[in-house]
Amino acid sequence: MTNALGLAKPRAPRRPAxxxxxxxxxxxxxxxxxxxxxxxxxxxxxxxxxxxxGGVHRINFGFVAGRWASPFWQMWDLAMLWLAQIHxxxxxxxxxxxxxxxxxxxxxxxxxxYVSMVLIISLGTFVIFTFDPNITD
Amino acid sequence: xxxxTAEQTSSSGSKGSEPPxxxxxxxxxxxxxxxxxxxxxxxxxxxxxxPALPSDRVLNxxxxxxxxxxxxxxxxxxxxxxxxxxxxxxxNGVNRLACKVLLKDLLSAGGKxxxxxIEPIKGLPVHKDLLVDMEPFFEAFRAVQPYLINYSPEPTRxxxxxxxxxxxxxxxxxxxxxxxxxxxxxxxxxxxxxxxPAAIVNAHRFIFDSRDEGAEERLDILSDxxxxxxxxxxxxxxxxxPRGIQVTKAIQEVKRALLFKRV
Numbered sequence: 001m002t003n004a005l006g007l008a009k010p011r012a013p014r015r016p017a018x019x020x021x022x023x024x025x026x027x028x029x030x031x032x033x034x035x036x037x038x039x040x041x042x043x044x045x046x047x048x049x050x051x052x053x054g055g056v057h058r059i060n061f062g063f064v065a066g067r068w069a070s071p072f073w074q075m076w077d078l079a080m081l082w083l084a085q086i087h088x089x090x091x092x093x094x095x096x097x098x099x100x101x102x103x104x105x106x107x108x109x110x111x112x113x114y115v116s117m118v119l120i121i122s123l124g125t126f127v128i129f130t131f132d133p134n135i136t137d
Numbered sequence: 138x139x140x141x142t143a144e145q146t147s148s149s150g151s152k153g154s155e156p157p158x159x160x161x162x163x164x165x166x167x168x169x170x171x172x173x174x175x176x177x178x179x180x181x182x183x184x185x186x187x188p189a190l191p192s193d194r195v196l197n198x199x200x201x202x203x204x205x206x207x208x209x210x211x212x213x214x215x216x217x218x219x220x221x222x223x224x225x226x227x228x229n230g231v232n233r234l235a236c237k238v239l240l241k242d243l244l245s246a247g248g249k250x251x252x253x254x255i256e257p258i259k260g261l262p263v264h265k266d267l268l269v270d271m272e273p274f275f276e277a278f279r280a281v282q283p284y285l286i287n288y289s290p291e292p293t294r295x296x297x298x299x300x301x302x303x304x305x306x307x308x309x310x311x312x313x314x315x316x317x318x319x320x321x322x323x324x325x326x327x328x329x330x331x332x333x334p335a336a337i338v339n340a341h342r343f344i345f346d347s348r349d350e351g352a353e354e355r356l357d358i359l360s361d362x363x364x365x366x367x368x369x370x371x372x373x374x375x376x377x378x379p380r381g382i383q384v385t386k387a388i389q390e391v392k393r394a395l396l397f398k399r400v
Contacts, residue, residue, distance in 0.1 A: 020357050024366035025395055098327050098367075 027090055034087040041080040065133035074128055081124040089117040155205045162188040163251070165240065167198050169210065170256040171266050180263070183207070184252075191241035195228055195253065199235060199267075212267035219379060222315030226267050227256040232317040232377040258320035260329065274316050277332045281340035281358055286351025302347040309342040309387050311380040318374035318384050330363045334374035334384045337365060341387040344400060352400045356391070365391050 050056050067073045092113050100106035164186055172180035187201050196217055203210045214224040217236045224235040229243060235255075245251045261269040287296075312335060319325050319333035340359055344352045359365050365388055374384035394400050 020361075022360060024362055024364065025360055028366045028392075029396065098324055101327070 034083045068131050085121050152208045158188040164188050166252040168254045172263050193240045195238045196235040211265040222313035225315040225317045232321040234379045260320045260326045277336040281336045283339040296348045306342050306345040309338045312338050317377040321373040321377040324367050331367045337388050360395050
């Protein structure tokens with residue numbers, strides 16, 4: 001008997017053998033540590049960008065060029081980019097695992113997620129390291 | 138079978154005439170989610186008007202329906218005193234044992250008409266009405282090896298343990314496997330392969346037992362993809378447990394044991 005609720009096929013009829021992997025443990029731990037780091041990084045970033053010295057109105061090409069002349073702010077932004085992307089990406093991976101009902105949906109949503117993560121991380125990293133303050137035109 | 142006896146019996150037992158309404162009884166509406174998988178395409182709601190005393194339990198209301206109004210109503214119950222864990226169901230949207238919830242705690246304020254909704258526990262396949270297939274639940278329970286594992290030579294006397302050692306897993310010994318916690322867990326609703334709170338509670342009971350030597354094995358099993366790391370600490374399980382077990386705390390203790398590699 002098959003019907004919409006799939007009653008003839010109880011869920012999880014057979015449990016696959018444990019893979020003995022610590023991946024979920026490390027991903028859980030990473031979420032806690034990166035979360036704490038991001039509180040400092042993001043709030044600091046928001047404070048500098050939106051409140052300090054006239055806030056958002058003073059931001060222009062020169063301001064960004066000035067900040068990225070210092071390796072400290074380069075590293076700050078780099079850390080924020082990587083941590084936020086991986087933290088958010090891992091969070092979304094969890095949400096997809098929790099809520100996607102079909103294996104195919106789960107697979108494609110995750111592919112979309114990972115591709116967007118790689119794209120944004122590489123683009124951001126590329127900009128931070130190759131930014132040229134003397135660009136003309 | 139003659140017409141007169143047909144009225145007295147049904148396929149699921151005898152249907153008696155309604156007993157006299159006791160003094161002080163209130164009429165409440167009981168709305169039950171019915172589903173006969175052999176005939177119905179989808180579940181439906183049935184409502185019954187039942188005279189009941191405030192001191193009655195929800196189980197009494199179900200008995201009233203089954204014994205006097207509709208003998209086809211199907212649900213599990215055995216001891217009816219909160220020990221066997223058979224009658225877990227979703228009462229007014231929360232998982233409870235029908236034999237432990239009193240009507241007086243469900244009555245509307247100010248004497249307004251009371252409606253009590255009763256549904257099967259979520260996340261397990263429904264067989265009929267309030268009766269669900271518990272096999273996925275017990276499969277997860279068995280998978281955590283909920284029995285004593287000890288490789289040392291068997292002692293000639295009992296295995297002794299200090300009171301402090303016993304105290305560590307005292308809370309999780311109370312589990313009656315009613316499935317209230319596991320079927321209140323949102324992660325379990327969408328992912329039936331998650332072990333669920335009850336299995337973790339029963340693993341906890343042996344992991345933290347000083348007489349047991351299988352902790353590493355069980356921790357390995359629970360560190361897997363469908364193990365403790367799926368817990369979102371929503372505390373639904375702790376709220377649902379009819380035995381008052383601090384379920385979420387037990388799950389966190391297993392996480393801590395995994396994190397620091399120390400039991």
